[in-house]
Amino acid sequence: MSAQDPALVVEGLTVRAQGLAHPLVHDVSFTVGRGEIAALVGESGCGKTLTASGLLGPLAAGLQRTARVIRLAGNEITGLSEGALRTLRGRALGMVFQNPMSALNPSLTLGEQIGEVLRVHTGARGAPLEREAARLLACVEIPDPERALASYPHQLSGGMRQRALLAIAIACAPRLLIADEPTTALDVLVQSQILALIARLGAQTGMGVLFITHNLALAAQYADTVLVMYAGRLVEAAPAQAFFQGPRHPYSRALLAALPTLAARTAHRLPDIPGEAPAAHAIVNACAFAARCPRADAVCRSQVPPLSGDTHRFACFHPEESS
Amino acid sequence: MIRRLALRLASSVATLVVLVSLVFFLIMATPGGPAYSILGAHASPEAVAALNRQFGLNVPVWRQYLLWWWHLMHGRLGYSFVEHAPVGALLGSYLRNTVLLDTLALTLAVSTALVIGFLQGARPATPSARLIGGLQIAVYSLPVFFVGTALILLFAVDHPWLPPGGIGGAGGFRHAGLADLARHMVLPAITLALPLAAGLSRYFGHQVRQEYRQDYVRAARARGIPPLRIAVFHVLRNAVRPLVTVLGMSIPQIFVGGVLTESVFNYPGLGWLLWRSALAEDYPVVTAIVLVIGALTILGNLAADLLNTALDVSVRYE
Numbered sequence: 001m002s003a004q005d006p007a008l009v010v011e012g013l014t015v016r017a018q019g020l021a022h023p024l025v026h027d028v029s030f031t032v033g034r035g036e037i038a039a040l041v042g043e044s045g046c047g048k049t050l051t052a053s054g055l056l057g058p059l060a061a062g063l064q065r066t067a068r069v070i071r072l073a074g075n076e077i078t079g080l081s082e083g084a085l086r087t088l089r090g091r092a093l094g095m096v097f098q099n100p101m102s103a104l105n106p107s108l109t110l111g112e113q114i115g116e117v118l119r120v121h122t123g124a125r126g127a128p129l130e131r132e133a134a135r136l137l138a139c140v141e142i143p144d145p146e147r148a149l150a151s152y153p154h155q156l157s158g159g160m161r162q163r164a165l166l167a168i169a170i171a172c173a174p175r176l177l178i179a180d181e182p183t184t185a186l187d188v189l190v191q192s193q194i195l196a197l198i199a200r201l202g203a204q205t206g207m208g209v210l211f212i213t214h215n216l217a218l219a220a221q222y223a224d225t226v227l228v229m230y231a232g233r234l235v236e237a238a239p240a241q242a243f244f245q246g247p248r249h250p251y252s253r254a255l256l257a258a259l260p261t262l263a264a265r266t267a268h269r270l271p272d273i274p275g276e277a278p279a280a281h282a283i284v285n286a287c288a289f290a291a292r293c294p295r296a297d298a299v300c301r302s303q304v305p306p307l308s309g310d311t312h313r314f315a316c317f318h319p320e321e322s323s
Numbered sequence: 324m325i326r327r328l329a330l331r332l333a334s335s336v337a338t339l340v341v342l343v344s345l346v347f348f349l350i351m352a353t354p355g356g357p358a359y360s361i362l363g364a365h366a367s368p369e370a371v372a373a374l375n376r377q378f379g380l381n382v383p384v385w386r387q388y389l390l391w392w393w394h395l396m397h398g399r400l401g402y403s404f405v406e407h408a409p410v411g412a413l414l415g416s417y418l419r420n421t422v423l424l425d426t427l428a429l430t431l432a433v434s435t436a437l438v439i440g441f442l443q444g445a446r447p448a449t450p451s452a453r454l455i456g457g458l459q460i461a462v463y464s465l466p467v468f469f470v471g472t473a474l475i476l477l478f479a480v481d482h483p484w485l486p487p488g489g490i491g492g493a494g495g496f497r498h499a500g501l502a503d504l505a506r507h508m509v510l511p512a513i514t515l516a517l518p519l520a521a522g523l524s525r526y527f528g529h530q531v532r533q534e535y536r537q538d539y540v541r542a543a544r545a546r547g548i549p550p551l552r553i554a555v556f557h558v559l560r561n562a563v564r565p566l567v568t569v570l571g572m573s574i575p576q577i578f579v580g581g582v583l584t585e586s587v588f589n590y591p592g593l594g595w596l597l598w599r600s601a602l603a604e605d606y607p608v609v610t611a612i613v614l615v616i617g618a619l620t621i622l623g624n625l626a627a628d629l630l631n632t633a634l635d636v637s638v639r640y641e
């Protein structure tokens with residue numbers, strides 16, 4: 001592991017469900033640099049959460065992951081045992097979930113829950129543990145950390161709870177933070193405060209962030225890289241600036257066109273595009289977007305477009321012009 | 324907190340007052356008046372008249388009602404003409420036997436329910452969990468008479484390992500040493516505990532299963548908390564809490580089951596005494612037992628509620 005290693009390198013990540021012939025997540029490859037925020041966007045059900053939980057698990061029963069490469073800060077983790085993976089969860093990789101109301105145990109104090117992850121992964125005990133927990137709460141800008149440590153989740157607002165979850169996620173200084181729609185349940189102002197906080201923490205510590213979201217405006221504001229998924233595959237991956245200036249995949253173009261202005265801050269979900277996304281496992285030999293794509297032709301309906309390109313990658317036979 | 328405690332206490336006291344008054348008015352409403360409920364349904368008119376004079380039963384109802392409270396507060400529960408003894412003195416040892424048996428049965432039932440419910444709830448989709456589910460329904464619906472008799476036949480008659488009933492020792496309810504008492508309590512305690520264990524374990528299993536589905540469990544797994552720690556510190560802890568309430572609510576079930584069990588095993592407890600006194604039309608004893616069981620139920624519910632308040636720090640999953 002060197003200081004130059006990206007926070008995360010994924011190649012050929014595939015997630016299958018028992019009984020389904022075709023994978024739910026298909027051959028996904030991307031990189032998250034140190035201190036970078038990669039936004040993963042796509043319609044509901046396209047496989048964003050499965051992609052994230054396919055990295056280190058744990059996956060729900062009946063799901064199976066394969067990958068050529070998964071490197072966390074330079075360390076290869078494909079082929080590690082479940083026990084070895086567990087010691088990395090919460091330590092090398094932190095997770096923040098969509099719903100801050102339910103991701104905390106309602107009957108334990110914040111102190112107990114932050115303390116638990118520190119104790120399990122670092123073996124800290126007693127007074128140093130408490131000091132560390134208070135320091136973490138201060139890091140995520142929770143006022144009066146001492147008092148917050150003794151509070152139960154229901155005594156805190158949604159925003160404070162999400163901060164607390166963030167504190168738990170970064171407790172062991174992970175190399176990568178996965179934030180799965182971390183702000184969907186919060187109001188607009190708090191959303192952008194949380195994102196700003198995540199961005200600051202990433203910049204300070206070099207932690208990479210995989211930010212799963214439906215909110216393109218937040219992605220435009222904070223992401224360094226944009227990853228677009230459609231029906232289980234990555235269909236476009238590009239530096240944020242290039243992406244927002246000239247998306248190449250017709251699906252990305254449609255997403256952006258449907259967005260009134262990039263500053264529209266209300267979007268809890270992606271803009272509507274006519275038609276419906278097929279299930280990932282239903283597509284065999286065609287572009288999954290063909291049924292909704294104005295540019296689709298016979299070629300699109302007979303083979304899967306490969307994801308190609310150098311820094312700006314996209315999977316389309318007839319891409320939009322670059323601008 | 325203090326307010327909630329005071330409210331809960333007040334409502335328990337109110338329930339108790341209602342219970343005591345209800346029993347009083349039921350006695351007053353017995354055909355022929357309270358004398359019959361003291362002397363029994365076949366008392367002669369002369370005896371009734373004598374009793375009415377002796378106990379001042381010809382004074383106005385409201386004075387009798389106050390008198391009734393006065394006696395109760397001094398532990399005077401009436402006089403049994405069948406046993407020729409004051410009821411209060413009579414109840415003591417029976418009450419002790421019942422408390423012993425019920426505590427043992429409750430401990431058995433709760434510990435079984437915790438273990439079985441957890442195994443069932445942690446792995447709900449396995450064949451063994453389904454088997455347990457079926458057994459719970461079967462055991463829950465078995466009548467006490469059947470279970471009790473079967474246990475006696477199996478373990479006291481066919482294989483005479485345990486006494487078939489009673490409590491040993493002399494005089495019916497004085498036991499001969501703790502070891503002997505324990506031997507006498509095994510079969511009735513199991514009989515009483517079985518349906519309770521079936522119901523509680525099913526409920527607890529469901530609770531454990533629910534907890535395992537919560538987001539916070541998924542989150543804890545995602546942060547690498549070991550499975551055993553998740554089971555004990557998160558799931559069990561949260562699943563046990565509602566069990567306390569259910570336990571409070573099953574207290575009447577324990578007493579009803581107790582009457583049947585004690586009768587089947589000739590175990591000299593309150594239930595057995597109630598059954599026998601009812602047959603003998605010894606109404607003062609029946610009345611007193613109803614009062615005691617009622618009061619114990621109210622107390623049990625209060626205890627469960629207080630325990631729950633102490634455990635319950637938050638409104639869950641709002």
Ligand SMILES: Nc1ncnc2c1ncn2[C@@H]1O[C@H](COP(=O)(O)OP(=O)(O)OP(=O)(O)O)[C@@H](O)[C@H]1O
Pocket residue numbers: 017024042043044045046047048049050051060061062063279280
């Ligand atoms: N355990 C599972 N077994 C079978 N199919 C599953 C399982 N979990 C998820 N799926 C399916 O995989 C697909 C991708 O699910 P995923 O949760 O990754 O979507 P998502 O992009 O995160 O959607 P959302 O934006 O709604 O969170 C969905 O169609 C879902 O139904």
Ligand code: SF4
Pocket residue numbers: 249250251287288289290291293294295296297300305315316317318319
């Ligand atoms: S490959 Fe064809 S159908 Fe698919 S997005 Fe490109 S143009 Fe549309």
Ligand SMILES: [Mg+2]
Pocket residue numbers: 048049050180
């Ligand atoms: Mg998701």
